[in-house]
Amino acid sequence: MPSSPSSTSGGRAGPTISTIAAEVGVSVPTVSKVLNGRSDVAPETRARIEEALQRSGYQRRRSQPQGTSPPLIDLVFHEIGSAWAMEIVRGVEEAASRAGVGVVLSTLGGRHSPEQGWMDRVLARRPVGVILVLSTLDPTQRHQLESRSIPFVVVDTDGETPADVATVGSNNWHGGLSATRHLLQLGHRRVAMASGPVDVLCSRARVDGFGSAHDELGVPVDPTLVRYENFTMEGGYRHGRALLTREDRPTAVFAGSDMQALGVLRAARELGLRVPEDLSLVGYDDLPLSAWVDPPLTTVHQPLHAMAATATRMVLEPSPTLGASLRRVDLATDLVVRSSTAPPPS
Numbered sequence: 001m002p003s004s005p006s007s008t009s010g011g012r013a014g015p016t017i018s019t020i021a022a023e024v025g026v027s028v029p030t031v032s033k034v035l036n037g038r039s040d041v042a043p044e045t046r047a048r049i050e051e052a053l054q055r056s057g058y059q060r061r062r063s064q065p066q067g068t069s070p071p072l073i074d075l076v077f078h079e080i081g082s083a084w085a086m087e088i089v090r091g092v093e094e095a096a097s098r099a100g101v102g103v104v105l106s107t108l109g110g111r112h113s114p115e116q117g118w119m120d121r122v123l124a125r126r127p128v129g130v131i132l133v134l135s136t137l138d139p140t141q142r143h144q145l146e147s148r149s150i151p152f153v154v155v156d157t158d159g160e161t162p163a164d165v166a167t168v169g170s171n172n173w174h175g176g177l178s179a180t181r182h183l184l185q186l187g188h189r190r191v192a193m194a195s196g197p198v199d200v201l202c203s204r205a206r207v208d209g210f211g212s213a214h215d216e217l218g219v220p221v222d223p224t225l226v227r228y229e230n231f232t233m234e235g236g237y238r239h240g241r242a243l244l245t246r247e248d249r250p251t252a253v254f255a256g257s258d259m260q261a262l263g264v265l266r267a268a269r270e271l272g273l274r275v276p277e278d279l280s281l282v283g284y285d286d287l288p289l290s291a292w293v294d295p296p297l298t299t300v301h302q303p304l305h306a307m308a309a310t311a312t313r314m315v316l317e318p319s320p321t322l323g324a325s326l327r328r329v330d331l332a333t334d335l336v337v338r339s340s341t342a343p344p345p346s
Helices: 017-024 028-035 043-056 083-098 116-125 139-147 172-185 201-217 233-244 258-270 304-316
Strands: 072-077 102-107 129-133 152-155 166-170 191-195 226-228 252-255 280-285 298-301 328-331 334-336
Touching (some): 017 028, 028 043, 043 139, 072 083, 072 116, 072 304, 083 102, 083 129, 083 258, 083 304, 102 116, 116 139, 129 304, 152 304, 166 304, 172 191, 172 252, 172 280, 172 298, 172 334, 191 201, 191 233, 201 226, 233 252, 233 258, 258 280, 304 328
Parallel strands (some): 072 102, 072 129, 129 152, 191 226, 191 252, 252 280, 280 298
Antiparallel strands (some): 298 334
16 A cells, blocks of 8 residues: 555544644645745744654655746756856756756846745646755755755755755866966966856866866965856856956956956057967866857856756756765866967967
């Protein structure tokens, strides 16, 4: 006979909606409303029910959506609008479509953690999984998904995540190492790093790789040439103006994204500098546009499409028996050498 949604693996009766309701002193429909993300429950009552769900270890059985509506994946970005984000969207949508699953896209307005209103909408939709890009959940939000048996995966996490949270990323340290090593081996000795935000893990990992390449070849790092900004063209432009107007300007710039590299390229041209004759430039991501700019951009290939597809498969086919090491996927990066890099001017 099949076990009930609240039974434990050892056969003992686990917590049910009825026992949660009795413990909190509310009706069963009230607990059900909270589980389904309904907004018509008083905040104090909702908080007491969520605490009881967490304390008891309640977990709803994962089930397929009922009716004619297709199953859904929630895909959430801290912000969207760049070509980088579009590559992630494309990878998730293609993988989900092959599985007959729809995608709901939402953004957090630049925040790296969602507000409760977003969580309520997700619980009301009851998706088959959630993919968070450069975003994280607090412990309460994690439990809200876990208690409803909604698996979630973090793509390119903004910071350290708990060991039991599934993540998909790429080897950012190696990407930073290979890009900087390429420039140093060309003969550059004043290489600048135009990185992304300092509070984002992938930015710091790329800077670490930048430093390791210098250590490897015995070249000192000038800390004033390492700058943090956002990953946009505007951020790269500000980097470029600040770095390239120095009297001791760098002969090469490693940008933390292809979009930043385009901003640096614009700044260089405004200042009368030629790429690569006067300035070598390396980007990061290998977006489709990087091969079409003038000159075609040397860049670190980050497998964005594969990262998105991997995350999609992880939420569609969750495996609670996997160890923590198998829940953390780091895909390889490769340097793609094009025409924007050359030996420094003599």
